[in-house]
Amino acid sequence: MARKTIALRIKRQDSPTSRSRWEEFSLPWQANMNVVSCLMEIRKHPVTRDGHATTPVHWEASCLEEVCGSCTMLVNGKPRQSCTALIDSLGDGPVTLEPLTKFPVVRDLQVDRSPMFDALKRVKAWIPIDGSYDLGPGPRLSPAEQEVSYAFSRCMTCGCCMEVCPQYNDKSDFMGPAPIAQVRLFNSHPTGRMNARERLEEIMGKGGLVDCGNAQLCVEACPKDIPLTEAFGELGRQTTLLWLQQLFGR
Amino acid sequence: MAAPRVAVVGGGLAGLMTTIKLAEAGVAVDLFSIVPVKRSNSVCAQGGINGAVNVKGENDSPEIHFADTCRGGDFLAHQPPVKGMCYAAPGVIHLFDRMGVTFNRTPEGLLDFRRFGGTLHHRTAFAGATTGQQLLYALDEQVRRHEAAGVVKKYEGWEFVGLVRDDNGRCVGLTALDLRSMKPCAFGVAAVVMATGGPGLMFGRSTNSIINSGSAAAAAYMDGADYGNGEFIQIHPTAIPGMDKLRLMSESARGEGGRVWVPKRAGDDRAPASIPDGERWYFLEEKYPKYKNLVPRDVASREIHHVCVDLGLGVGGDMAVYLDLTHVPRETLKRKLEGILEIYEKFTGDDPTTTPMKIYPAVHYSMGGLWVDYERTSDGFLNLASSRNQATNVPGLYAVGECEYQYHGANRLGANSLLSCVYAGQVAGPAVLACLGASKAAGETAASLLEASERKWTERFAELGKRDGPENPYRLADELGKVMLENVTIVRDNNKLRETDAKLLELTERWHKAGVLDQGTWANAPLSFLNQLWNMLHLARVVTLGALTRDESRGAHYKPEFPKRDDVNWLKTTVATFTPERPRLRYDSVDVSLYAPVERRYD
Numbered sequence: 001m002a003r004k005t006i007a008l009r010i011k012r013q014d015s016p017t018s019r020s021r022w023e024e025f026s027l028p029w030q031a032n033m034n035v036v037s038c039l040m041e042i043r044k045h046p047v048t049r050d051g052h053a054t055t056p057v058h059w060e061a062s063c064l065e066e067v068c069g070s071c072t073m074l075v076n077g078k079p080r081q082s083c084t085a086l087i088d089s090l091g092d093g094p095v096t097l098e099p100l101t102k103f104p105v106v107r108d109l110q111v112d113r114s115p116m117f118d119a120l121k122r123v124k125a126w127i128p129i130d131g132s133y134d135l136g137p138g139p140r141l142s143p144a145e146q147e148v149s150y151a152f153s154r155c156m157t158c159g160c161c162m163e164v165c166p167q168y169n170d171k172s173d174f175m176g177p178a179p180i181a182q183v184r185l186f187n188s189h190p191t192g193r194m195n196a197r198e199r200l201e202e203i204m205g206k207g208g209l210v211d212c213g214n215a216q217l218c219v220e221a222c223p224k225d226i227p228l229t230e231a232f233g234e235l236g237r238q239t240t241l242l243w244l245q246q247l248f249g250r
Numbered sequence: 251m252a253a254p255r256v257a258v259v260g261g262g263l264a265g266l267m268t269t270i271k272l273a274e275a276g277v278a279v280d281l282f283s284i285v286p287v288k289r290s291n292s293v294c295a296q297g298g299i300n301g302a303v304n305v306k307g308e309n310d311s312p313e314i315h316f317a318d319t320c321r322g323g324d325f326l327a328h329q330p331p332v333k334g335m336c337y338a339a340p341g342v343i344h345l346f347d348r349m350g351v352t353f354n355r356t357p358e359g360l361l362d363f364r365r366f367g368g369t370l371h372h373r374t375a376f377a378g379a380t381t382g383q384q385l386l387y388a389l390d391e392q393v394r395r396h397e398a399a400g401v402v403k404k405y406e407g408w409e410f411v412g413l414v415r416d417d418n419g420r421c422v423g424l425t426a427l428d429l430r431s432m433k434p435c436a437f438g439v440a441a442v443v444m445a446t447g448g449p450g451l452m453f454g455r456s457t458n459s460i461i462n463s464g465s466a467a468a469a470a471y472m473d474g475a476d477y478g479n480g481e482f483i484q485i486h487p488t489a490i491p492g493m494d495k496l497r498l499m500s501e502s503a504r505g506e507g508g509r510v511w512v513p514k515r516a517g518d519d520r521a522p523a524s525i526p527d528g529e530r531w532y533f534l535e536e537k538y539p540k541y542k543n544l545v546p547r548d549v550a551s552r553e554i555h556h557v558c559v560d561l562g563l564g565v566g567g568d569m570a571v572y573l574d575l576t577h578v579p580r581e582t583l584k585r586k587l588e589g590i591l592e593i594y595e596k597f598t599g600d601d602p603t604t605t606p607m608k609i610y611p612a613v614h615y616s617m618g619g620l621w622v623d624y625e626r627t628s629d630g631f632l633n634l635a636s637s638r639n640q641a642t643n644v645p646g647l648y649a650v651g652e653c654e655y656q657y658h659g660a661n662r663l664g665a666n667s668l669l670s671c672v673y674a675g676q677v678a679g680p681a682v683l684a685c686l687g688a689s690k691a692a693g694e695t696a697a698s699l700l701e702a703s704e705r706k707w708t709e710r711f712a713e714l715g716k717r718d719g720p721e722n723p724y725r726l727a728d729e730l731g732k733v734m735l736e737n738v739t740i741v742r743d744n745n746k747l748r749e750t751d752a753k754l755l756e757l758t759e760r761w762h763k764a765g766v767l768d769q770g771t772w773a774n775a776p777l778s779f780l781n782q783l784w785n786m787l788h789l790a791r792v793v794t795l796g797a798l799t800r801d802e803s804r805g806a807h808y809k810p811e812f813p814k815r816d817d818v819n820w821l822k823t824t825v826a827t828f829t830p831e832r833p834r835l836r837y838d839s840v841d842v843s844l845y846a847p848v849e850r851r852y853d
Contacts, residue, residue, distance in 0.1 A: 015772045030493060032597075037494040043776070044724045046767055055768040056724075056776055060285075062459040064495040065593050067383050068289040083494070084596045106430060107773035117286060121398045126391035127350040132270050132676070134338075138347030140359035147585070150352040150378055153387060154589075157288055189350045 003029045006087055007049070007094035008038060010057055012108050020105075023057075024049040024094070035075055035082035035097065036061055057097075059109035066223060069156030073109045074098040079163040079221055082109075100163050116157050119179035123202045127192045139190035152185035152231065154224045161218035161228060173207035177218040177228045180209060184231035187238065200235070200242050209235055254440035254686050255280055257424055259410045259466060261287025263382070263671035264651025264678075265445030266389035271679020273396040277686070280437060281393070282405045282426050284461055288390045291447050291459040292671070295382025296590055297366060297502030298374035299346075299668040301339030305360055310371040312337040317845055319666060322368040322546050323617070323659020324805035324815060325847040326479065326823070328840055330626035331639075331656050335673040337631070342672050343375045349388040353377050354586060364586070365505040368546040368663040368852075379500055379589040385668055409778055410466040413442065413473040413647065414695065414703045421646035422695040425703045427711070427781075430773050434707035438695025441646045441682050444470055445675070448616045448652040452790050453739070454731020456613035457489050457498040467620055467653040468785035471792070475620050475642040477826040477833075478655035480789070481796030482617035484662055484806050485740050487550035488573050489612035490597055496612035497597060499573060500590050501664040503607075504543040507578045510534050510554070511606075512563045512571050522565075522572055522606045533557055541852040548661040548806045549852060551611040555740045558610070565608055572606035613739060615667060617658040617806065618793070620649040621825055624656070630844045632677060637684035639677045648682060650674035655823075660805025714780050715771070719763035723780050726757055726764060730783075730790060738794055742809050747798040751791060758787045792826045792833045799835055800824065817847055 006027045013020040026049040027041050043056035061071040064083040071082040076096050087095065103111035141149075161177040162168050168176040183199045186192035203209045212232055219228045256272055258265045261283035269279045283290065304310040316336040320329060347353060347361060353375050354362040363372040377384035396402040407429045414423035414436055423438040449464020450456035471477045488503065488510075489496040504510070511530045518525065534553060535542045543550075554571050558564035565572060575583060575591075580603055583591060591602045600607070621643060625636035632639055640648045640656075650671070657670040733753045737746040761784060767776040802816035803809055822837035 065497045067293045126395045134341030137344045143355045146355045
């Protein structure tokens with residue numbers, strides 16, 4: 001039997017320093033709704049379930065097809081993109097929306113994920129090309145190598161893996177799974193490999209790979225099925241090798 | 251005197267490529283974007299990027315790419331920039347390869363290429379079916395490198411609201427709104443490069459990201475920059491219908507063998523797999539035996555519209571046709587199309603490897619955009635030392651990417667958009683450098699100009715922020731989208747276009763009675779949207795009146811009353827100049843000196 005209404009419980013917070021509160025909304029059910037279309041309906045009629053006027057719910061969204069990472073939030077307690085959170089797949093109870101908890105709240109469901117982008121700087125997640133002019137083709141790569149790298153290059157810095165990681169929190173320096181996996185990507189590229197050492201040194205230091213507790217929740221949470229734990233295994237080998245080289249003065 | 255800074259507005263492919271070119275030359279760049287640049291709309295591009303690298307023994311060449319592009323655009327694009335782009339394309343792809351983009355490979359380890367619409371050659375390099383995302387990430391990484399080196403300063407979460415122009419009309423800065431503090435701030439720079447993408451939101455639902463309001467380009471237009479060929483809006487033939495957006499189903503699905511069909515009998519409600527081949531109508535293959543399912547997008551969209559609307563043969567009586575990949579080997583689908591098939595399944599619950607997809611056309615891309623100049627050489631290329639390339643009519647203001655009009659004429663070929671974004675960025679960098687070298691632009695912007703602009707916008711947002719009228723801006727935007735979608739897309743009719751313009755004027759009137767919904771002073775999205783909507787309404791008039799005036803059919807612009815292309819009267823660029831009453835239109839001749847227009851046929 002098709003439902004008639006959708007109930008939403010949304011955790012709201014006016015600013016980084018204000019206290020949070022819950023608001024409840026009730027919307028007419030329509031076919032193929034997702035969480036984003038519910039939030040769009042609310043801003044067209046910003047009224048709570050009790051009939052009180054309120055402000056539109058604030059959230060980040062852009063592509064709505066799970067390639068930009070913007071609209072990540074906790075949907076019924078689980079970190080995921082709200083665009084692919086289809087209402088009919090979320091059960092009959094109220095749908096609960098909360099901001100990610102591992103990043104500072106900007107407002108309502110928007111958080112500040114800039115620590116993730118800063119970490120990409122720290123691990124030098126780029127290929128240091130000579131220049132952006134035409135210097136001919138790049139290095140050859142086997143289809144098998146391409147396939148492995150492609151999996152890692154789909155990381156959209158959404159933060160799901162960071163949210164579920166027990167080691168990533170405000171009491172630890174751990175940089176989290178996403179940036180570390182990018183080291184795996186760049187260190188396997190024929191040109192990127194030339195600077196493998198400086199990336200490895202970065203993740204051998206404070207907040208790096210050793211802080212990973214191997215809970216393996218990250219790989220479960222990744223919406224793009226990026227083999228994060230495999231990357232940590234591979235990087236563990238690479239860092240051990242580098243450590244031995246350094247130990248023996250090479 | 252301080253070293254000159256340049257502002258780049260927008261962090262998609264075009265903006266990031268421009269930024270890299272400037273940063274490499276040692277010019278400091280302030281990069282403005284409403285979202286973290288890694289989340290820009292370029293991520294939505296799926297199928298690939300064109301370049302005649304000719305790895306399949308087909309004798310492909312940049313010259314054929316150039317001819318395909320001119321013909322695909324129904325000869326409305328100036329040809330020298332197109333020629334420059336097509337000849338630079340192989341180098342562009344190689345550059346991305348060097349940056350580490352995980353392009354698909356041949357067994358020998360070379361770049362693989364696939365087919366796309368409007369060409370008979372394998373010319374499209376691709377990284378699975380998320381090529382735009384992969385190219386954007388490559389440039390994002392390079393820009394992060396320049397950011398770490400201190401040459402680029404990012405303003406993410408800032409929205410461009412207007413230009414700062416001096417007494418001579420030169421653009422000497424911009425004012426942007428901090429989307430958290432909601433405070434406008436003016437920046438004095440030596441030049442501004444707009445790279446703000448397309449206006450899909452004007453049509454309500456489209457394949458674009460919902461950040462693509464076109465508001466920034468519209469603001470530049472209202473500040474004096476001309477707008478070219480606004481009426482040319484591409485409708486992509488294959489999208490997944492949805493409530494919040496129409497998600498793209500890439501042309502690469504057809505490039506890898508996907509077939510479009512409907513049941514021959516109207517109302518046939520059998521499951522697609524149980525409909526025998528003889529009872530299916532592969533209408534594109536039948537009507538276009540040469541290009542088959544890979545006719546250009548304007549042609550395919552019109553045919554699908556015709557089959558569903560005029561003939562009533564849409565699947566299940568709906569506005570939908572089948573896009574069928576079930577005959578393509580699963581391994582090929584996984585390796586080459588995984589990203590988009592995953593998305594289809596996530597949103598519809600159907601597995602496209604076993605069940606044909608249901609798709610329908612959707613607004614996808616604007617060929618039109620801010621008018622930009624170029625300087626040609628005698629052999630028909632661009633003079634890359636010229637400060638005129640990518641320059642708008644406002645001195646010191648440049649435009650690149652989908653927000654400008656230059657490379658695609660009346661219809662864009664698939665996989666040429668990523669190319670045009672990157673090429674324009676590569677051209678704009680040196681052009682801005684030439685501008686800095688040649689003019690007095692490098693001087694510091696007078697503080698009084700910055701203060702005046704900042705005051706103007708502070709007062710404007712203070713006024714908007716107090717609005718408590720009865721109209722809801724998001725519902726007004728819905729009405730805008732509905733009327734534009736109905737009347738200014740695949741089929742256009744002069745009476746309907748007149749009605750549309752009247753509706754736009756009505757909406758503009760009602761905009762004054764719109765409430766802001768949120769009178770807060772922190773991260774107030776409705777406040778920013780209220781300002782955007784004003785700009786969107788004005789840009790919608792440019793699109794609508796351009797369409798009304800152009801009495802012919804060319805590329806994506808189709809009027810049944812005037813079904814033929816009319817080169818005598820309309821082989822002309824539409825140029826719109828803002829006036830408070832209505833856009834003033836003028837018509838400029840097109841440089842078709844390199845490839846004389848021929849009839850456009852794909853059968």
